[in-house]
Amino acid sequence: MQRDSTTGAAIAFEGVGKSFTSKGRTVTALEGVDLAVAPGAITGIIGRSGAGKSTLLRMVNGLERPSAGRVTVGGRDVGTARGATLREIRRDVGMIFQHFNLLSSRTVLGNVALPLEIAGVPAAETARRAKDLVERVGLETLADRYPAELSGGQKQRVGIARALATGPKVLLSDEATSALDPETTQTVLRLLADINRDLGLTILMITHEMAVLRDIASHVAVIEGGRIVEEGATYDIFTRPAHPTTRSFLAGVTGVTLPQFIAARMQLDPPAGPSREVIRITFLGANATDPLLAEMSAALGLEVNILAGAIEEIGAQPFGNLLISVAAERGPEARHYLDTRGQRTEVLGYVG
């Protein structure tokens, strides 16, 4: 797609701010947001409720206009676009929603055909394209059903087909899998990944679930209080989160939990008397730790207890989480050893 002349991005936010004033009260929804969405990539924005995700997304198709800064799609300024220019930008930007937003009075085929009818595409071509899109999302046997006769996952497939009807270059996803069960979420995410790959579509998605981004996004931005607090490649964000908000989003998603008998006894400060320091090691590459722990044990003359561990994948890249304990007074030495060999360590607490 056409790229922004300054950043090379499919979508660019440059110093974007947005405030709302109602009943004499001003709410700042976004402040100083800079973000470049790479063409053909899947970029995820994660944040808690009220962080500003929807406001950010709605600026891309001109549903909101920035109070400060600039939002461009394919190099075109959305905030100042009007009339035909805005309509042209909107044709390039499809959107899918958490609650699907289908017309209950229209069949699957009728819902998918709607944007084409509105755009004045001739009836025969509309029928052909709608049928192709319904097949593309695997709903050919359900084309004549009404939304009330579909499952959530099937409804979202209709939403995706409808969003693709005008041949957009960008797809916006507003919590598209939040209303779906985990298994259906996976099938919808796979469909989005296929579409991204096959059509070279740029996808910008907002979510409050880190697992969704792990499974599909190549790039992640974390938003809090209207500001982007951290962004980067998904693998880096998952393996080296820098901001506390990112870490708290990751807490339930990555890695491993402590065995209950240890978690119950854990405290944040070392107790009086002998105790053990519990350390989380995030390691990159599936085979990285075994020799390293053995080497550390030999080099430092240190007894290492392995408490829990798991290896996960982001894209095709493995990374692991390992929970170990060492004698508390040897903790700093052990962490220094691991840190200097490129592993990320974090003290979780102490067990007396």
Ligand SMILES: Nc1ncnc2c1ncn2[C@@H]1O[C@H](COP(=O)(O)OP(=O)(O)OP(=O)(O)O)[C@@H](O)[C@H]1O
């Ligand atoms: N039209 C509006 N008028 C006034 N305040 C608004 C308006 N739209 C959003 N806000 C406020 O802006 C802030 C950001 O809202 P936004 O909907 O973008 O957050 P969000 O991260 O999408 O939240 P959620 O996950 O709950 O949808 C909130 O404080 C919200 O109350």
